[in-house]
Amino acid sequence: MKDADNILRLGDCLPVLNKFERGSVDLFYIDPPFFTQKVHALTTRDGGTRYSFRDLWASTEAYGDFLIDRLSECHRCLKETGSLFFHCDDTAGHLARLILDRVFGPENFQAEIIWSFRRWSNSKKGLMPSHQTILFYSRSGAFKFHTLTTAYSESTNLDQILQKRVRDERGKAIYARDDSGEPVTNGAKRGVPLGDVWEIPYLNPKAKERVGYPTQKPVLLLERIIQLCTDPQDLVADPFCGSGTTLVAAHLLGRRAIGIDTSEDALKLAAQRLAAPVRTESRLLERGRQSYVREDLDLLECLKGIGYHPVHRNKGIDAILMEEWHGKPVCIRIQRPDETIEDAAIALCNAAERKGGAKLILVVMEHQWGLLGRANVPASVTLVHSTTAAIRHSLSEVLGLRLVAGQ
Ligand SMILES: C[S@@+](CC[C@H](N)C(=O)[O-])C[C@H]1O[C@@H](n2cnc3c(N)ncnc32)[C@H](O)[C@@H]1O
Known part of the structure; x- marks a missing residue:
């Protein structure tokens, strides 16, 4: 595929890179097989297509040689002002660092970026892997760099x-x-200069930009790399482009891009993505993780003293009790100030739909005391009063006053 700003090439990246002009590329992003000794495969959400790529090697030496040959070509193709970002994990990151030092010179090592993300389960014994590493090397001391800032x-x-x-x-x-x-x-x-630990969410199974390619990276991650080291119209190259994430990010930022991959299916997918580029906005990044935690904690104040797990970023459930109810989870929602009991109950029911018969509890807040009838509340939801609601109600009865709501 080829349009004015994007080129996709099929094949091993080595012979393709051989044909690139010396000093023609502004930025390389390299996301090769990580030496996992596995075949990575994934089926799309609709079950229609299965994508895969092989990451099987005869030896560490064979993997090392493969990288040296291709990274040397990238080095040749980079402009003096250019940079290369190499994505790896702890499987062969140590090996990559040695090879990159050899090809680029240790003096051109700029940073070891930790891409940190949350995960919720771990299939193997030991600490749960929650980061990958991106090694940043420049072609020379004259590399292009734009300082980005965070809040x-x-x-x-x-x-x-x-x-x-x-x-x-x-x-x-x-x-x-x-x-x-x-x-x-x-x-x-303007904020704090961007550091070398980047917290960017891993693509969740429902993310809009997710196309079902194994080990697909988030567009947000690539956008950050591209913004750091390039200007509009610069040339970005990804020799292991897979589903084309780098090209999508480059396109969204007005850069030109070249992607190479041995998989024809991957390139077809990349072409489709380029025709309708999508980036999943991260509400978490926009507002910051702390703002979620703080908001949730304020809300959960009324459960103080009860053992529960907070449920973040869920439209209907705020907490799940540590204790189970007849082997089922107990899901709790706390009614919001701008919500009727009925609306809160429906939000809770919808969110718990796939929770297999969970016990549903709605904590009703003070301002709704008078509406505690069960009209229109689904039978599966049990209503309980918050302590503030109970105190306010008792006080109103004792004093005969209609107390106004406070902070
Ligand atoms: C980790 S995946 C890249 C994923 C990509 N960053 C994305 O977001 O979709 C590695 C890719 O390298 C490709 N690949 C493996 N060996 C290659 C080679 N010698 N030349 C070009 N591509 C290769 C695989 O087909 C696979 O798509």
């Missing part, structure tokens, strides 16, 4: 950051003051 953490004293600091006569950092003794501001602060 300040809640604990950062922004007031302090916004004030300019200078050293006093003893070399101690002090706040700068103008002639009239007022603090001097430090100019606009």
